[in-house]
Amino acid sequence: MLTDLEALDEAAELTAPICIFGAGAAGITLALELAKKKIDCLLLEGGGLEFQADSQKIYDGEVIGDQHTDLAYSRLRQFGGTTGHWTGLCAPLDPIDFEKRKAIPHSGWPITRADLDPFYARAQPYLQLGPFAYGTDDWAGKLEGEPLPLDPAKVGNAVYQNSPPTRFAASYMAPIEASKTIRCYYHANLTDLDIDAADKITGAELKTFHGKTVRVKADHFVIACGGIENARLLLNFTKDRPAGIGNQNGLVGRYYMDHLNCTLGSFVPADPQLSLDFYATQEVKNAEGEASVYVGLKLPADVLRTERLRNNTAFLAPIWEDETFNDDFRDHSWVAFSSIAKAMADGQVPDQLSSRLCTILDDPGSVATGITRHVMRKVHSHGGIVRVDFKQDAEQAPNPDSRVTLYEEKDRFGMQRAALDWKISEADLLSLRRTHELIGIAMGEAGLGRVKLGLGLPPSDQDIYTGYHHIGTTRMHEDPRQGVVNSHCRVHATKNLYMAGSSVFTTCGTANPTLTITALAVRLAAHLDDVYHHRMPKDEA
Structure with a gap:
């Protein structure tokens, strides 16, 4: 009812x-x-x-702590x-x-x-979702491409589903x-x-x-x-x-x-034609069912314990010679546009239409860039990889x-409003930095390339956003x-x-x-x- x-x-x-x-x-x-x-x-x-x-x-x-978050935009108060x-x-x-x-x-x-x-x-x-299967062994022989030849005792693979x-x-x-x-x-x-x-x-x-x-x-x-x-x-x-x-x-x-939502850290592959197909979203099927699978890099639990680190999955985002294939336009404006476009394609009225239109108007350039690139990708070749960025929602x-x-301040029902004081500690940031260091060491040992750390010392939270x-x-x-x-x-x-x-x-x-x-x-x-x-x-x- x-x-x-x-x-x-x-x-x-x-x-x-x-x-x-x-x-x-x-x-x-x-x-x-x-x-x-x-x-x-x-x-x-x-x-x-x-x-x-x-x-x-x-x-x-009110947001009274880290300002890279919000209280209203990220939530929907409806059925x-x-x-x-x-x-x-x-x-x-x-x-x-x-x-x-x-x-x-x-x-x-x-x-x-x-x-x-x-x-x-x-x-x-x-x-x-597909079957409750989140190990690479669950999808062995089903995923296209090959995992990076990293020492599994040092860096493993993390399976997500869409x-x-x-x-x-x-x-x-x-x-x-x-x-x-x-x-x-x-x-x-x-x-x-x-x-x-x-x-x-x-x-x-x-x-x-x-x-x-x-x-x-x-x-x-x-x-x-x-x-x-x-x-x-x-x-x-x-x-x-x-x-x-x-x-x-x-x-x-x-x-x-x-989660510490950020694109920080990257590696430059020794081979610009390095295949990362294994780490792209794939529609796959095993004996238990079908799933949309997305794989990232993760440090094994023993390494997290020994190094005393927070958890993190680093997803690989290649940056190509032809910028047409790069996704650096995917900011809040593009997300707002994508949400409106997807809802309309599904025959639905977009939610938060007015606020999302305002978000788009704040930076219409990224939307124009995104539309143009999606069209041009049909006729361009992406060339070689310039670098591969690490995208993550890191643990704090x-x-x-x-x-x-x-x-x-009170709402219309006389109830006091919420104030959010989100605090990111230096230890959270140092953990993420060390995670990237360890990934870099493993990549160097495998001859894959060199990692550039995205966090300095002392680390800054200016590029850390809300998840x-x-x-x-x-x-x-x-x-x-x-x-x-x-x-x-x-x-x-x-x-x-x-x-x-x-x-x-x-x-x-x-x-x-x-x-x-x-x-x-x-x-x-x-x-x-x-x-x-x-x-x-x-x-x-």
């Missing part, structure tokens, strides 16, 4: 065993998984079914959430990402990669509308939670943009509104908990992480001083003094409130987060099924 909350009577009350706030990748996956288990749920989305400026404005806020404009690159976190490591302060998840593997496999179809990308609104609106167990309401803005003396959430308040108030009663509540919004909501719920719900130890909003360590807080990945603000840890949620994603300070999405990540690894977000949602559904059917001891819930 799919209903506009505006259609309900003032002071109506909604009830269900489980209530989910947020209809993005996490919330929609969770609702669909509960439907498979025949558990009734409410799925509540603050925005509309499509982009609406009044809803999007709720995401406005389907930010999957409305994600790019689709996917990989699971590595086993080492879950470990407690000396190189990563505040690291160590309370679960392992093996614990999450079954749920990763079940998450793949939600993102229209989602189409899946737009959750387009893919899952119809199944949710037809569902007999999911009642989805949009324009349902969460404005308060009630919590009793026994730390149980007893109800929630919803408001519409036209002033209606609706109450919610449920046995269990899940907030799945994104890495920034999850923290903002908890910090705003001060009626019964002056510091905010779940914030008894001052941890809500802390340990904010993003969790830092309690990197955080989401509130400031005095648009908002991670870690309600982190998972079994100790309430070190995390907001437990291993089942339940808020420590409550009996029945759960968090879903990348806000629960303890560390961020280097993999794009959407696959892990979806896997954790599948896992949370399994846990709530156990709780619902009383298969879980109360002290473990």
Whole structure:
């Protein structure tokens, strides 16, 4: 069922065993998984079914830390959430990402990669990915080209898969509308939670943009509104908990992480005709199914431990003699143009059309260059390779001083807006620099060429940008003094409130987060099924 909350009577009350706030990748996956288990749920989305400026404005806020990020542009407050404009690159976190490591302060998840593997496999179809196969051995003999002849003990290959990308609104609106167990309401803005003396959430308040108030009663509540919004909501719920719900130890909003999105470091091949076909996006098929595969370079786990480094995958971007084949025009303007063009080609109205047009007008030259080059590539030859750039979303360590807080300005519902203080440490940058050094040593030993480091000493963060990945603000840890949620994603300070999405990540690894977000949602559904059917001891819930 799919209903506009505006259609309900003032002071109506909604009830269900489980209530989910947020209809993005996490919330929609969770609702669909509960439907498979025949558990009734409410799925509540603050925005509309499509982009609406009044809803999007709720995401406005202040950036008070590193300025190479933003609060509103990167998120979509509508049904389907930010999957409305994600790019689709996917990989699971590595086993080492879950470990407690000396190189990563505040690291160590309370679960392992093996614990999450079954749920990763079940998450793949939600993102229209191929089989859960992320090793080069899984695709042996299927990929075109040959991997670079690097010592595998020093530099390995990392396999990613490309989602189409899946737009959750387009893919899952119809199944949710037809569902007999999911009642989805949009324009349902969460404005308060009630919590009793026994730390149980007893109800929630919803408001519409036209002033209606609706109450919610449920046995269990899940907030799945994104890495920034999850923290903002908890910090705003001060009626019964002056510091905010779940914030008894001052941890809500802390340990904010993003990936260090940058094109830094490069190598000049000894042979300008070096084949890099193995590292280009390929549509391949093995015995388990088909996938769009993209391979990069990664240091093995043993090297990360020995060298005390953060994780990173370096994708290879060749720069050709004929600049027609170079992709240096792919800036924010080109991404905005590409999003508009793809939506129109699919017969859809582009989301955030006005803001994206403004982005294009800020730098129309890159769009003109990109269009021209795509046309000219049909008649030009790319020639030899001048250099190969390293493109990456590098890991940064969790830092309690990197955080989401509130400031005095309020949104239309009277809730304080978010302020983001994203901090990049010198240690994060030095780790990336050393990663490139080690890749360079291995390439030199293999006679492939010479690597030029993109970070100097001391390293500068001027070329480090947001990956648009908002991670870690309600982190998972079994100790309430070190995390907001437990291993089942339940808020420590409550009996029945759960968090879903990348806000629960303890560390961020280097993999794009959407696959892990979806896997954790599948896992949370399994846990709530156990709780619902009383298969879980109360002290473990």
